[in-house]
């Protein structure tokens with residue numbers, strides 16, 4: 034059988050169109066899982082879909098032709114070195130006369146570096162700060178790089194500080210020379226010093242250019258660390274730098290390209306990678322797998338398949354001449370790189386990027402060490418730049434998500450779980466009254482243990498019997514992730530924990546239980562522990578009354594935990610509540626005085642409001658003010674976003690809220706959880722689900738900020 038080359042059975046990829054002038058350099062987010070985001074960067078040679086890798090192309094040695102990268106591997110952008118082109122007379126002449134896209138024969142996005150790396154390797158470069166930017170501009174580069182000062186990890190504090198300051202001093206001149214068509218990278222330096230990295234991030238992102246500000250912030254000075262597999266330091270640098278870089282600027286890890294590092298880097302907010310590793314490793318007879326690098330000489334069979342290796346045995350590749358072998362292994366490495374990035378993007382879309390980062394962490398001891406260090410930062414955020422980035426990651430992560438949550442040793446520190454636990458710890462409150470209408474103080478806790486979900490089928494009867502006996506009790510569930518109120522029993526991830534049945538059979542002693550209870554401020558209350566049997570009987574009238582109270586508690590608690598609605602307001606909203614249940618006995622619609630106000634979502638346990646529901650929660654405050662508290666310890670109400678007047682006719686009819694039309698947003702807004710959309714006079718315009726944080730709403734200029742569920746205006750279109 035002869036294999037048909039890819040290019041012969043596929044039509045050539047269309048040449049990308051330049052973006053609209055006003056979109057040049059704008060970055061938008063389509064989907065996210067905390068700091069990990071699927072983004073689009075708009076350029077003169079099309080859109081860079083992120084997270085992505087820019088393969089390094091040496092204009093003198095093209096192991097894989099850029100045209101082939103474009104046609105065969107779906108590469109949207111590559112990086113080459115403008116200093117190398119500038120130094121070689123022949124390349125320089127062609128680049129200046131025909132443009133860099135013709136020089137490389139690549140129709141997509143061309144990013145260039147400036148010679149800083151050469152100055153790190155060889156000690157100096159001959160080109161000036163303005164000269165190299167001018168050259169990148171004149172050869173038609175899409176995203177160039179200013180000449181930054183490389184901060185080596187072994188430099189003293191004052192040397193690193195000078196590198197940071199000198200880089201920042203060169204920034205304005207570089208942005209001015211770049212003009213209005215060349216976008217620029219503003220590299221972040223500072224060695225392994227958190228404060229210097231944060232300062233560099235601050236300086237470089239605050240500089241206002243005459244035409245554009247910096248479009249992308251690469252994290253520089255990390256190659257020596259990666260060469261020594263010092264991954265903990267790499268992620269420390271990333272987090273410290275990110276603490277001061279605005280979220281609307283994509284982050285590029287300069288020189289990082291091993292697929293093993295992608296998932297954790299992306300989970301921590303990296304958008305762009307670049308590397309020559311695909312060809313450097315190939316020259317060294319090594320090839321990538323998503324779980325590590327393999328030496329060709331050590332194998333009899335391929336541990337992974339690819340288009341490049343298909344039909345060949347390792348022995349056959351070993352026997353090839355050096356060039357052919359390098360060419361095949363480079364192609365394989367590029368394929369694996371692309372596949373792993375696609376896997377990461379898919380993991381962002383499905384809310385599983387942390388799970389993937391955790392899986393990959395087991396593939397290298399150095400990466401595992403770095404991963405555990407990151408988990409430590411998540412468990413105990415410090416007061417410095419790293420703690421700041423960690424808090425941003427947790428706060429920007431949607432706490433609930435559909436689908437199973439795979440159990441593992443590290444599961445408790447996944448940001449969405451930490452976020453939900455923090456919300457419960459601060460926002461869940463003991464009910465103000467009990468099912469029999471009494472308001473006495475709480476008497477005891479009923480803890481369901483050793484029971485897997487769904488708890489409503491196996492525990493309901495037992496709980497109701499206990500509540501009839503002692504109305505002033507709270508039912509709770511002991512899960513492998515701690516204790517939760519029974520009212521949140523169908524909230525993901527607890528009800529979707531995916532693991533062996535043994536995880537439900539752990540013996541905890543009373544002291545451990547009290548420690549779990551202290552998270553909910555319940556440690557002083559007496560408790561009983563029960564392991565209920567499956568028992569579904571027809572309910573008596575009194576049992577139905579208890580069940581109704583439990584249903585109401587579930588709604589009030591979800592409103593307070595997920596939507597920051599004061600339990601008193603939640604109680605008011607649900608005073609005369611009734612509900613419709615599914616065939617599996619779950620609440621699907623909730624009514625107040627016969628009006629449908631909200632629906633508990635069956636797939637993740639969250640809340641979807643109706644317009645009537647949010648109308649009852651909109652306090653119509655004018656003049657509109659936004660909460661500025663950072664703490665989640667108060668109930669600030671359903672978060673609101675104020676849009677400008679131009680957007681009202683569209684959003685009011687149900688169109689999404691776009692960035693650029695937002696006047697302000699409450700800080701306690703959580704991506705993925707409901708929000709109100711109001712006018713500047715406080716009138717309700719719509720409600721929806723934000724995909725951005727309040728800070729992002731302030732900064733982004735392109736893309737969807739809120740997916741609108743319903744507007745208040747009639748749509749006549």
Ligand code: GUN
Pocket residue numbers: 146147148149150178179181183184220252253254255256287288
């Ligand atoms: N390539 C790898 N590291 C660096 C860096 O720190 N600066 C620049 N400009 N390029 C790099």
